[in-house]
Amino acid sequence: VTLAGGLQTPATCVIAERLHKNLERMQSFADSAGFGLRPHAKTHKCTEIARMQIRLGSHGLSVATVGEAEALGGGAIDDLFVCFPIWADQDLVSRLGALTDTLRICIGADSAESVMRLRSLKGRLGISVEIDCGLRRTGVQPAAALGVARAAREVGLTVEGVFTFPGHSYAPGMQDEAAADEAAALEEAAAVMLQDGFGPLVRSGGSTPSARRAHPRTVDELRPGVYVFNDAQQIELGVAGFDDIALVVVATVVSRPEPGRIVLDAGSKVLGQDRPSWATGHGRLLDYPDARIRGLWEHHAVVELNGPGTIRLGDLVAVVPNHVCTAVNLVSELLVVEAASVVDRWAVRARGGHDHR
Amino acid sequence: VTLAGGLQTPATCVIAERLHKNLERMQSFADSAGFGLRPHAKTHKCTEIARMQIRLGSHGLSVATVGEAEALGGGAIDDLFVCFPIWADQDLVSRLGALTDTLRICIGADSAESVMRLRSLKGRLGISVEIDCGLRRTGVQPAAALGVARAAREVGLTVEGVFTFPGHSYAPGMQDEAAADEAAALEEAAAVMLQDGFGPLVRSGGSTPSARRAHPRTVDELRPGVYVFNDAQQIELGVAGFDDIALVVVATVVSRPEPGRIVLDAGSKVLGQDRPSWATGHGRLLDYPDARIRGLWEHHAVVELNGPGTIRLGDLVAVVPNHVCTAVNLVSELLVVEAASVVDRWAVRARGGHDHR
Numbered sequence: 001v002t003l004a005g006g007l008q009t010p011a012t013c014v015i016a017e018r019l020h021k022n023l024e025r026m027q028s029f030a031d032s033a034g035f036g037l038r039p040h041a042k043t044h045k046c047t048e049i050a051r052m053q054i055r056l057g058s059h060g061l062s063v064a065t066v067g068e069a070e071a072l073g074g075g076a077i078d079d080l081f082v083c084f085p086i087w088a089d090q091d092l093v094s095r096l097g098a099l100t101d102t103l104r105i106c107i108g109a110d111s112a113e114s115v116m117r118l119r120s121l122k123g124r125l126g127i128s129v130e131i132d133c134g135l136r137r138t139g140v141q142p143a144a145a146l147g148v149a150r151a152a153r154e155v156g157l158t159v160e161g162v163f164t165f166p167g168h169s170y171a172p173g174m175q176d177e178a179a180a181d182e183a184a185a186l187e188e189a190a191a192v193m194l195q196d197g198f199g200p201l202v203r204s205g206g207s208t209p210s211a212r213r214a215h216p217r218t219v220d221e222l223r224p225g226v227y228v229f230n231d232a233q234q235i236e237l238g239v240a241g242f243d244d245i246a247l248v249v250v251a252t253v254v255s256r257p258e259p260g261r262i263v264l265d266a267g268s269k270v271l272g273q274d275r276p277s278w279a280t281g282h283g284r285l286l287d288y289p290d291a292r293i294r295g296l297w298e299h300h301a302v303v304e305l306n307g308p309g310t311i312r313l314g315d316l317v318a319v320v321p322n323h324v325c326t327a328v329n330l331v332s333e334l335l336v337v338e339a340a341s342v343v344d345r346w347a348v349r350a351r352g353g354h355d356h357r
Numbered sequence: 358v359t360l361a362g363g364l365q366t367p368a369t370c371v372i373a374e375r376l377h378k379n380l381e382r383m384q385s386f387a388d389s390a391g392f393g394l395r396p397h398a399k400t401h402k403c404t405e406i407a408r409m410q411i412r413l414g415s416h417g418l419s420v421a422t423v424g425e426a427e428a429l430g431g432g433a434i435d436d437l438f439v440c441f442p443i444w445a446d447q448d449l450v451s452r453l454g455a456l457t458d459t460l461r462i463c464i465g466a467d468s469a470e471s472v473m474r475l476r477s478l479k480g481r482l483g484i485s486v487e488i489d490c491g492l493r494r495t496g497v498q499p500a501a502a503l504g505v506a507r508a509a510r511e512v513g514l515t516v517e518g519v520f521t522f523p524g525h526s527y528a529p530g531m532q533d534e535a536a537a538d539e540a541a542a543l544e545e546a547a548a549v550m551l552q553d554g555f556g557p558l559v560r561s562g563g564s565t566p567s568a569r570r571a572h573p574r575t576v577d578e579l580r581p582g583v584y585v586f587n588d589a590q591q592i593e594l595g596v597a598g599f600d601d602i603a604l605v606v607v608a609t610v611v612s613r614p615e616p617g618r619i620v621l622d623a624g625s626k627v628l629g630q631d632r633p634s635w636a637t638g639h640g641r642l643l644d645y646p647d648a649r650i651r652g653l654w655e656h657h658a659v660v661e662l663n664g665p666g667t668i669r670l671g672d673l674v675a676v677v678p679n680h681v682c683t684a685v686n687l688v689s690e691l692l693v694v695e696a697a698s699v700v701d702r703w704a705v706r707a708r709g710g711h712d713h714r
Contacts, residue, residue, distance in 0.1 A: 084622075084656055085611050085620075086611070087610070087622070087671055091365065092365075110612050111612065113670050136659070137652060137657055167654070254442050254443070254444040254471070254495070256468070257489060257493075257495065257496065257497065261493070263442075265441075272625075273625075273680075299422065300494055302493070313468060325655055326655065329687070
């Protein structure tokens with residue numbers, strides 16, 4: 001990416017053409033394989049991209065917090081799933097109630113206690129029961145889904161389905177296994193609930209690394225997020241190539257203390273600090289596949305080139321963050337780039353959504 | 358910390374009494390040991406705290422970007438050091454020029470090339486030469502400081518000093534060694550420059566872990582940042598105790614899939630993802646010293662209690678982030694707590710400063 005002069009770095013840029021390609025490719029995969037697509041909007045937090053996803057055929061979106069639902073809901077975006085086990089106090093119950101006035105809204109639950117707190121939203125709010133398929137984060141074991149579902153029925157909330165996040169797909173070579181675990185857990189939980197009279201149920205799964213290994217007929221809906229932009233993690237997992245990267249942080253080389261070591265003005269406060277144990281560094285450079293970010297501080301990235309090419313003081317470099325969701329969350333707007341020019345600016349509108357759940 | 362009801366979590370809270378104690382303690386240490394104190398404001402990014410630091414006796418503040426200088430400068434805050442090797446384009450030169458109208462401002466440099474670009478600010482801008490004392494990030498070797506200083510003199514910029522960041526103090530047991538490296542590098546660089554006719558020179562160093570081991574008479578000024586709040590890193594380095602923690606993220610227990618595993622509604626988008634290799638987890642709990650955050654995702658922290666005490670669904674828990682500077686950067690305001698009540702809200706004013714350097 002070469003940008004016209006005058007750009008202030010670090011600058012978080014969306015490569016529009018690649019974004020459109022990524023959006024279309026995932027939607028046509030889902031359509032042809034028979035999955036509903038409910039993309040996770042926590043990745044981009046932008047109304048503009050949310051609308052594109054709906055226009056291309058997604059039946060709704062996923063969000064992580066009630067704040068994200070408030071920021072993104074409205075207009076064409078009228079069906080939201082907060083795929084998080086919400087623990088509601090009185091204020092959150094009111095906010096959820098307000099959302100149900102204009103949107104179809106469903107939230108996650110993994111305990112009978114959390115569901116009971118929502119009784120005043122009887123008949124207005126959907127519940128999906130969270131199942132743990134191997135990540136050991138949130139979610140009940142499949143056989144225990146019934147307890148949560150019955151609590152919802154008892155207080156008059158509609159049980160719409162079961163969901164899981166196969167997050168163990170975020171490790172090299174684990175995508176097939178995670179997709180199999182996802183299918184087995186969703187199938188078992190749904191079967192127990194169908195037998196008890198619940199239904200129809202949406203069995204919802206899916207992450208960017210595992211989406212293409214998901215089991216059709218067992219899984220009804222996928223919720224990938226990262227695929228819109230991709231990132232260094234997806235490259236190193238073998239899920240995306242450099243050509244699929246649609247978001248970069250353009251940085252300036254501010255220091256070059258020795259020939260093989262350059263320092264950029266983009267640190268963890270703009271790239272994010274995510275670094276799984278299997279990652280080869282703190283991010284990659286779009287145009288230098290051999291280079292690695294060996295050190296990352298708040299305002300500095302130290303790059304080792306490890307290959308041909310020279311980078312001089314003052315050069316602009318396009319950095320691919322390790323995890324694009326946290327990188328987007330660090331800026332107030334994304335610069336939209338077409339043919340090496342900034343053509344638009346999109347507000348990261350749901351960014352405040354994490355400040356107040 | 359117990360907060361009155363109605364608090365929306367996750368909530369990033371400052372414990373006012375402890376903040377004041379931390380500020381006073383560092384200032385009186387610096388005063389009695391003979392160091393000037395120029396605290397790094399990138400930690401808090403708040404005008405309110407910046408003013409307290411000046412009122413207590415700091416002669417100026419450090420910032421990381423020109424954007425932070427623009428956000429914080431003004432009024433009593435009239436002396437700022439941008440301790441970063443700025444690579445200025447025309448726009449940045451203009452912005453620095455505008456700052457010199459109302460502030461005393463000095464910036465970092467570690468190359469002759471970067472200094473030459475500032476020639477139009479002749480007579481208005483100070484330069485401090487960055488020295489590498491062992492971190493291998495930015496900065497020249499001490500003997501090479503002269504080249505940068507001479508470039509500054511040639512274009513009419515005032516060379517005010519030399520500075521270094523002993524960042525290798527961020528490892529267990531390394532504080533004394535890092536402080537010794539800092540003193541040796543500053544002394545060598547300053548001696549070479551004094552011999553060439555430069556002076557007087559401020560020799561500036563200092564991080565929170567190494568500040569109390571800094572060498573008086575060799576080091577003139579300290580630039581710690583984290584000490585205002587402290588964090589889990591400082592606890593695990595042995596630099597701070599739980600009683601010194603002045604910033605916590607209050608979170609709700611939203612899930613408890615098994616008795617020893619609880620899940621909080623505070624993830625990396627509010628705590629930050631920093632985790633050095635020697636850290637025991639992704640943060641600590643203020644009231645449960647044995648607990649560890651063993652997993653952290655964007656909106657979930659998975660806690661293992663490892664000890665006595667029970668935590669129930671819906672309980673509020675005070676989380677101590679690993680690295681407080683990146684945690685503050687994730688929220689738009691800090692809630693100020695006194696005697697278990699929120700008494701004020703401080704805007705994280707310089708938060709935008711990283712979006713545009």
